[in-house]
Amino acid sequence: MSQIEEAELLKLLANPKEQQKAFALLVNQYSQQLYWKIRSFVLSHDDADDVLQNTFLKAWKNIGTFQGKSKISTWLYRIAINESLDFIRHQKPIATVGADQSTGVSNRLLADEYFDGDKGQALLQEAISSLPDVQRTVFLLRYYDEKKYSEIHDILGTSEGALKASYHIAVQKITEYIKKHQ
Template sequence: MKQVEDDEILLKFSDEKTRNTAFNLLLTKYQQKIYWHVRRLVIDHDDADDLVQDTFVKVWKNLGSFRNDSQLYTWIYRIATNECITFLNKKRNKNNVSLEEINTELSETLAASTYFDGDKIERKLQQAILTLPEKQRIIFNMKYFDDMKYDEISEVLGTSVGALKASFHIAVKKIERILSNED
């Protein structure tokens, strides 16, 4: 199936008669990418499904006012990332636990997940990623797994490219150190 351009999706969305079609095209184009982005941040499949749904509800409500001053997918990634951060913060506050404890819980969820089909090395990598501070983890995932450019990540996170490069470098070094200690 031919990939539809964002401009075409936005044009169709602006017309009441083709709005649903446009949104279905948008879902087809971005839902899987957003799911995996969210899943790597919250680990749990059910939480990821809920957050993806919340993300696309917000996209539906706000797409009409999208100003086109960024790329559509970076705008959607920003919404998804903010949903994840809000979710993790609520989880931490609700349970009155530290980020480290949440990361341990996520690591245990990863180990027990029936939805995780990665091999042993992939599981070790994911567990190493979970030891990173939240922002480094997000940056690492966007760069490593989503193959986003630094300027795109900058748009999503509102952080300078230089700071992103430094955070990614530090994250890679931490992960390398963790993985080399497990051998």
Template sequence: MQQLDDAELLSLFRQEETKERAFTGIVKKYQEKLYWHIRRMVVNHDDADDVLQNVFIKVWNALGNFREDSRLYTWLYKIATNECLTFLEQQKRKSSVSFDEMESGLSNKIKADDGFDANKLEWKLQLAIQKLPEKQRIVFNLRYYEEMPYEEMSKVLDTSEGALKASYHHAAKKIEEYIRNED
């Protein structure tokens, strides 16, 4: 089932007798990529698992109505991104803290990770990413880690390609500055 392309999986999903197998194929094909996309946004493993589960529940409920105006991959990332933003907003409301305090909390979660080493570049990069404004953080993660083309990102985030390029440029500059100042 995993070797099937998206069009084949969608076709199988629309048939009652193969619907569950097709959905399992979609989950197997995309769950790791979506998990890491979500994890980079919410930081904590358990939170990422919860958000990913919510994503796949929404996908199951909505996949029958998927019009294929975009690629399945793009549609899944849009749902995952929106679920992350919803989760982060709920966390912010629950704790009634400002976004700056929430960013600090995400940085603390990174520092609390068992493998954290402040001298390693990958950890500095993660801390720098958490300092970015939300939109720049999302754009940077999609471009840097997922290597998502701006055209696809535009569909996921409902933003023009030019604005996304500017956001990525500003994010990269801020990260570079943060890392340079940490050394």
């Protein structure tokens, strides 16, 4: 299936007779970018697939409430990020009883057959995973996706000043974490 313009996609989604077909186009069009956004949060391929599926299930369930006040990609990003953070929050009690949540992230990544990075990249991911949710989210959107603060504002609904502060603090924490663990 080829890419479809957002306006055309929205028109198809609004038509009950075309909604299933339109949603299949939406899934096809946004799966890959959402997968990689989710993967930057949850790190594991299998977990990212599960969260992606949950993202599209939630989008399908709530497609009737989409008002078109933002881009559909922004709406999907927000759902994907929220689903990713929910997944992480539910994993913490299981994976980190009495331990630092980031412990072992780099080891798990290096053992993951889908991870193609080196030890430095794994340590960076471990440092990112040690950040609080908001700082992690802002850092990932700004650093990896190269989103402008105005775009991050649209996704998260946070003021640009607060986003800039969160990014700056995240960079400082990541730098300190890497220096400490090298």
